[in-house]
Amino acid sequence: MSDAQMTTRAKDKSRWERFRESDFFYAFKRSPIALVSFTVVCILVLSAVFAPLIAPTNPFDPASLNLMNGFTAPMEPNAFTQETFLMGTDDQGRDVFSTILYGMRISLFVGVSAVLFAMVLGIILGLIAGYFGGWAETIIMRFADVQLTFPSILVAMLIFGIAKGFTPVEYRDQMAIWVLILAIGLSDWVQFARVVRGATLVEKSKDYVAAARLIGRSPWAIMIKHILPNALSPVLVIATISLALAIIAEATLSFLGVGAPPTQPSLGTLIRIGQGFLFSGEWWILFFPACTLLALALSVNLLGDWLRDALNPRLR
Amino acid sequence: MNAYVTIKALTRVFDVSKPWLNRILERRGKALLTAVSNVDFQIEERTTYALVGESGSGKSTIGRMLVGLLDPSEGDVQVDGVNLATEADAAKVAKVRSHIQMIFQDPYASLNPRWRVRDIIAEPVASKGGETEGLAERLLEQVGLHPSDAGKFPHEFSGGQRQRICIARALASEPRLIVCDEPTSALDVSVQAQVLNLMSDLKEELGLTYLLITHDLTVVRHMADRIGVLYLGRLVEEADPQSLFDAPKHPYTQMLLDAAPRMDGFGREVPPPQGEIPDPIDPPSGCAFHPRCPIAEDICRQERPEMKALGKGRVACHLAR
Amino acid sequence: MTTPVLSIRNLSVEIPTRQGIVKPVDGVSYDISEGEILGVVGESGAGKSMAGNAVIGLLNAPAHISGGEIWLNGVRIDPLKGEEMRKLRGKEIGMIFQDPLTSLNPLLTVGDQLAETMLTHLPISRKEAAERAVAALEEVGIPGAAERIDSYPHEFSGGMRQRVVIALALCAEPSLVIADEPTTALDVSVQAQIISLLKRLCRERGTAVMLITHDMGVIAEAADRVAVMYAGRLAELGNVRDVLTQPRHPYTHGLMASTPLASEGQKRLHQIPGAMPRLQHMPNGCAFHPRCPKVQKRCSHDPLPPMAEGRAACWSPLLAEAVE
Numbered sequence A: 001m002s003d004a005q006m007t008t009r010a011k012d013k014s015r016w017e018r019f020r021e022s023d024f025f026y027a028f029k030r031s032p033i034a035l036v037s038f039t040v041v042c043i044l045v046l047s048a049v050f051a052p053l054i055a056p057t058n059p060f061d062p063a064s065l066n067l068m069n070g071f072t073a074p075m076e077p078n079a080f081t082q083e084t085f086l087m088g089t090d091d092q093g094r095d096v097f098s099t100i101l102y103g104m105r106i107s108l109f110v111g112v113s114a115v116l117f118a119m120v121l122g123i124i125l126g127l128i129a130g131y132f133g134g135w136a137e138t139i140i141m142r143f144a145d146v147q148l149t150f151p152s153i154l155v156a157m158l159i160f161g162i163a164k165g166f167t168p169v170e171y172r173d174q175m176a177i178w179v180l181i182l183a184i185g186l187s188d189w190v191q192f193a194r195v196v197r198g199a200t201l202v203e204k205s206k207d208y209v210a211a212a213r214l215i216g217r218s219p220w221a222i223m224i225k226h227i228l229p230n231a232l233s234p235v236l237v238i239a240t241i242s243l244a245l246a247i248i249a250e251a252t253l254s255f256l257g258v259g260a261p262p263t264q265p266s267l268g269t270l271i272r273i274g275q276g277f278l279f280s281g282e283w284w285i286l287f288f289p290a291c292t293l294l295a296l297a298l299s300v301n302l303l304g305d306w307l308r309d310a311l312n313p314r315l316r
Numbered sequence B: 001m002n003a004y005v006t007i008k009a010l011t012r013v014f015d016v017s018k019p020w021l022n023r024i025l026e027r028r029g030k031a032l033l034t035a036v037s038n039v040d041f042q043i044e045e046r047t048t049y050a051l052v053g054e055s056g057s058g059k060s061t062i063g064r065m066l067v068g069l070l071d072p073s074e075g076d077v078q079v080d081g082v083n084l085a086t087e088a089d090a091a092k093v094a095k096v097r098s099h100i101q102m103i104f105q106d107p108y109a110s111l112n113p114r115w116r117v118r119d120i121i122a123e124p125v126a127s128k129g130g131e132t133e134g135l136a137e138r139l140l141e142q143v144g145l146h147p148s149d150a151g152k153f154p155h156e157f158s159g160g161q162r163q164r165i166c167i168a169r170a171l172a173s174e175p176r177l178i179v180c181d182e183p184t185s186a187l188d189v190s191v192q193a194q195v196l197n198l199m200s201d202l203k204e205e206l207g208l209t210y211l212l213i214t215h216d217l218t219v220v221r222h223m224a225d226r227i228g229v230l231y232l233g234r235l236v237e238e239a240d241p242q243s244l245f246d247a248p249k250h251p252y253t254q255m256l257l258d259a260a261p262r263m264d265g266f267g268r269e270v271p272p273p274q275g276e277i278p279d280p281i282d283p284p285s286g287c288a289f290h291p292r293c294p295i296a297e298d299i300c301r302q303e304r305p306e307m308k309a310l311g312k313g314r315v316a317c318h319l320a321r
Numbered sequence C: 001m002t003t004p005v006l007s008i009r010n011l012s013v014e015i016p017t018r019q020g021i022v023k024p025v026d027g028v029s030y031d032i033s034e035g036e037i038l039g040v041v042g043e044s045g046a047g048k049s050m051a052g053n054a055v056i057g058l059l060n061a062p063a064h065i066s067g068g069e070i071w072l073n074g075v076r077i078d079p080l081k082g083e084e085m086r087k088l089r090g091k092e093i094g095m096i097f098q099d100p101l102t103s104l105n106p107l108l109t110v111g112d113q114l115a116e117t118m119l120t121h122l123p124i125s126r127k128e129a130a131e132r133a134v135a136a137l138e139e140v141g142i143p144g145a146a147e148r149i150d151s152y153p154h155e156f157s158g159g160m161r162q163r164v165v166i167a168l169a170l171c172a173e174p175s176l177v178i179a180d181e182p183t184t185a186l187d188v189s190v191q192a193q194i195i196s197l198l199k200r201l202c203r204e205r206g207t208a209v210m211l212i213t214h215d216m217g218v219i220a221e222a223a224d225r226v227a228v229m230y231a232g233r234l235a236e237l238g239n240v241r242d243v244l245t246q247p248r249h250p251y252t253h254g255l256m257a258s259t260p261l262a263s264e265g266q267k268r269l270h271q272i273p274g275a276m277p278r279l280q281h282m283p284n285g286c287a288f289h290p291r292c293p294k295v296q297k298r299c300s301h302d303p304l305p306p307m308a309e310g311r312a313a314c315w316s317p318l319l320a321e322a323v324e
Helices: A003-008 A015-021 A023-029 A032-049 A096-132 A134-148 A152-166 A169-186 A189-204 A207-214 A219-255 A267-275 A284-311 B020-025 B059-067 B090-098 B117-126 B135-142 B147-151 B159-172 B189-206 B217-223 B241-246 B251-259 B298-302 C048-056 C082-092 C110-121 C126-139 C158-170 C188-205 C216-222 C240-245 C250-257
Strands: B003-015 B032-044 B048-052 B074-079 B100-103 B177-181 B209-214 B226-231 B234-239 B308-310 B313-315 C006-017 C020-032 C037-041 C064-072 C093-096 C176-180 C208-213 C225-230 C233-239
Touching: A015 A023, A023 A032, A023 A284, A032 A096, A032 A284, A096 A134, A096 A169, A096 A189, A096 A219, A096 A267, A096 A284, A134 A189, A152 A169, A152 A219, A169 A219, A189 A219, A207 A219, A207 B100, A219 A267, A219 A284, A267 A284, B003 B059, B003 B209, B032 B048, B032 B059, B032 B209, B032 B226, B032 B234, B048 B059, B048 B217, B059 B074, B059 B100, B059 B177, B059 B209, B090 B100, B100 B159, B117 B135, B117 B147, B117 B159, B135 B147, B135 B159, B159 B189, B189 B217, B189 C250, B209 B217, B217 B241, B226 B241, B226 B251, B234 B241, B234 B251, B251 C188, C006 C048, C020 C048, C020 C064, C020 C208, C020 C225, C020 C233, C037 C048, C037 C216, C048 C064, C048 C093, C048 C176, C048 C208, C082 C093, C082 C110, C093 C158, C110 C126, C110 C158, C126 C158, C158 C188, C176 C188, C188 C208, C188 C216, C208 C216, C216 C240, C225 C240, C225 C250, C233 C240, C233 C250
Parallel strands: B048 B209, B048 B226, B100 B177, B177 B209, C037 C208, C037 C225, C093 C176, C176 C208
Antiparallel strands: B003 B032, B003 B074, B226 B234, B234 B313, B308 B313, C006 C020, C006 C064, C225 C233
């Protein structure tokens, strides 16, 4: 659009208009990887969200289960009931396709919540460390350094174990999901804190922050309103890549049997259940959940990689 | 005429030591950098006082102490009769502070890139709960931009336009004193002229007082009513532009004037100044300029010269007559 | 007439962007002779650095030379690629940038960098190179050159670093030096030292210099001839005294008049209205016409009149009688 048009327009451009005109959106439209992975993520997320509408059966409703349907191979009629299932059924006659849709809900819910939790924690601690410096910074960043020396899956298992010890037995299954979110989130806040601290140090030295101090704005107002919006691009990149990692971490924990309980199976739980049948010929019980996990983690990760390149070439 | 700003024996020391563990391992003491050392001057109301100096002269540090972004290590800053360091009445200090604003050097870093211009300009008023309806549009017009620019973001403007936005933001809190820290150093000559003219106009219209901090002697000569020359954190000479440019008293001022490139200096061959600015952590004894001074004597190496009145100005040199 | 060291003919640089192709350099021609300092002056966005980078072959993709010729000592160099260009760059063209640290390797001592450069381009022994490195540092006025030869770049002050860069640029005895804002980051007193050093060395060796700067004062003191650029095009070219004291192009005139020194004693500075056009929205005809006080009808559509030495690319130049 021309300069003249821009100056005569009285109305401010909305966020959406600015997004449509941005280099970011332009780069997105022209990147096949971004388009494909974004589409895959959208399809997977939407089908997880609308699982009750899409899934042929509710695999957790005992009334709809028929044990006679057990071990039906994909697209082959069951020997007893003559029913066919897209991806077959497991030992209890649950439709694998439906369990995947429901399992993905759990996986995504845990992954997204854990990343949000880690993000909020990391942003707050990173802002404090970067803006105030001194002792607060030393304590936060040294603690982060120490935590980084442990594999995050180990940290998550540790937190999971401790939390389990504190929950009464009867609530354990209900609490398992929340404990999982806490465990993965706590193992993941460090990189958010580091990136936000780094960005805060850079932004803090810029004169717009000096100008805000000059008119007497409080440190919190400066951190939240001035610095944070300028530190968000790298956070977004890390959040996306972390989401892929969190989904995998959740699957790993569930696969190890310390994650989502069998009553609320996630993709990881399904894979754990499925691997027991792999060598007895019922490959589909493992294969389809594993493929779904792969597609989900890979496309989120590719999207994250692309975001990193598009938003901040220096991070490469 | 009465002094709006009085600066007395102002000193600022920075601790530039390495972390304590390194200091112990390397057996080093603390490293202290005296950025500003015992500086006195006054700014009359509705005038432009210019601080000139090269890098490390402490000119920006003085500006930042005056607006309150830095605290002085020693000495006083008095504005409008209120001593900002010792005044017990917080409301009085806040009132004086709200009359002091600042314009920064880098117009690309001094505007938050994620904020609309309207919000940037109105922030000083909005943060105190004031009425901001139409404020940004009015101020934009006052600094020579279009009111409809209020809805845009900083990246849509050129450097000169951004500096106008900075001026508009400074004007929003109805200041009486504006500290201008290298306001045109990042700008092209033709844009510099526009911004300097705007500053002069606003000074007339609103009765502003300026503290102009710059290294550019041509800008100073055009804008200033009184000039203070700084070297290594010390005020070495103060005078009105006429006397300073026509008859500089301090050898450093002389050197600075000779060294500045001149538009009419075609093929000019002058012996370039000797030496470089010394390390402010370990400044020379006596007069800080003596290692580079062509006329230095023994006394210059031993005693730090005091500021003394000479002609129409003041100068800190043992040998100035 | 002898062949000039550098001869640029109708040079254009293009950058393809989302909004279409922009031309940061558009049909620029100038020569630099042996021992001559040509000042290239203009405001930011005028394309002065871009033209310099095109000569060295250091355009960042996707920017590329889209037309014109560059001749160095009678050899056409703009079609050279990769390795050939790299050799030529070190041997025949020396470079000095605004930030000395971009041209120095922080991991090597300055002595090693000087010796390395000389060994690559000159037929001398390692021992000879080491000796010459000390001599080179002495020549640019670094005190205690023999001791400082083993120092790393970060151990020098800004002014001293720029001296090292000058030594490095000149050590392979190039015939052309391109100095892009060499003193912009330096203090006034140090700037004077660097400018006088550059002038002295280039005169002694007969090196041609392209001095790119926005500072008219530096141009006045250092340059022999000056090329004024505006919006990617040459506005005026000529002897420095003529151009600065009797500018023919209204832009040069406005630029000179808006410096605070020129308006001494006046309350307001002369202003050029408006701002430099953005590359995406370049006006038709003369790019300066929307801001020009002497604009005529033809300025907004006719292509510019041909440029030559001592002339302005303008349909209504000042001092019209002097132009035949």
